[in-house]
Amino acid sequence: DVKVTQSSRYLVKRTGEKVFLECVQDMDHENMFWYRQDPGLGLRLIYFSYDVKMKEKGDIPEGYSVSREKKERFSLILESASTNQTSMYLCASMSPGSSYNEQFFGPGTRLTVL
Amino acid sequence: GENVEQHPSTLSVQEGDSAVIKCTYSDSASNYFPWYKQELGKRPQLIIDIRSNVGEKKDQRIAVTLNKTAKHFSLHITETQPEDSAVYFCAPSSNSGYALNFGKGTSLLVTP
Numbered sequence: 001d002v003k004v005t006q007s008s009r010y011l012v013k014r015t016g017e018k019v020f021l022e023c024v025q026d027m028d029h030e031n032m033f034w035y036r037q038d039p040g041l042g043l044r045l046i047y048f049s050y051d052v053k054m055k056e057k058g059d060i061p062e063g064y065s066v067s068r069e070k071k072e073r074f075s076l077i078l079e080s081a082s083t084n085q086t087s088m089y090l091c092a093s094m095s096p097g098s099s100y101n102e103q104f105f106g107p108g109t110r111l112t113v114l
Numbered sequence: 115g116e117n118v119e120q121h122p123s124t125l126s127v128q129e130g131d132s133a134v135i136k137c138t139y140s141d142s143a144s145n146y147f148p149w150y151k152q153e154l155g156k157r158p159q160l161i162i163d164i165r166s167n168v169g170e171k172k173d174q175r176i177a178v179t180l181n182k183t184a185k186h187f188s189l190h191i192t193e194t195q196p197e198d199s200a201v202y203f204c205a206p207s208s209n210s211g212y213a214l215n216f217g218k219g220t221s222l223l224v225t226p
Contacts, residue, residue, distance in 0.1 A: 033213065035216075040123075040218060041218060042203060042216045042217055042218035042219045043158070043203065043216040044216070045213050045214075045216075048213050056213075058213060090157065090158070101146055101148070101163070101207075102148075102160040102163075103160070103214060105157040105158050105159070106157065107156075107157055108157060
């Protein structure tokens with residue numbers, strides 16, 4: 001069974017703080033993704049990575065950066081958190097070489113920026 | 115980029131009825147068409163998908179149909195049950211190895 005874990009389920013930070021959200025998968029997947037989910041807006045892609053040290057901007061990368069130093073770990077960084085970054089953040093992973101193209105999601109981190 | 119629209123945004127049906135959710139997309143290069151289900155407080159999970167060389171796929175009570183000419187695909191749920199209550203997302207993609215383009219979701223409520 002694929003397991004995708006995220007470092008926190010709930011997080012409360014203050015405006016201007018640097019925030020790290022971590023995601024770890026145990027299935028040796030090449031591709032990893034960060035989404036944010038807001039009511040009525042669905043899942044919007046922030047960044048994705050298809051290999052170690054590789055990253056690609058998604059639809060809403062402003063205010064975020066990412067790091068992928070190891071294949072199993074993909075970190076999302078909010079350099080200076082703002083209230084409009086209060087959201088649910090979902091990490092996902094997949095293997096592009098598999099028969100199926102399913103993305104496996106983590107449980108999510110609900111971030112509140114005060 | 116891909117423009118994805120789902121209709122309806124909310125759907126309420128009685129247990130045992132059928133439910134249909136439609137997803138339209140703009141990128142004619144899209145070749146992979148999945149549907150994800152997200153129950154309240156849980157993570158999204160793939161429930162069914164279809165590729166562009168297939169017109170329909172069934173898995174027990176759920177099915178997906180694809181009309182590539184019209185650029186839309188639909189999720190069909192028959193004999194709905196309360197546990198089908200969830201938000202459903204379509205996520206067409208033109209490169210299945212990379213990012214999916216999620217729709218805004220359809221909230222389905224099945225009442226007993």
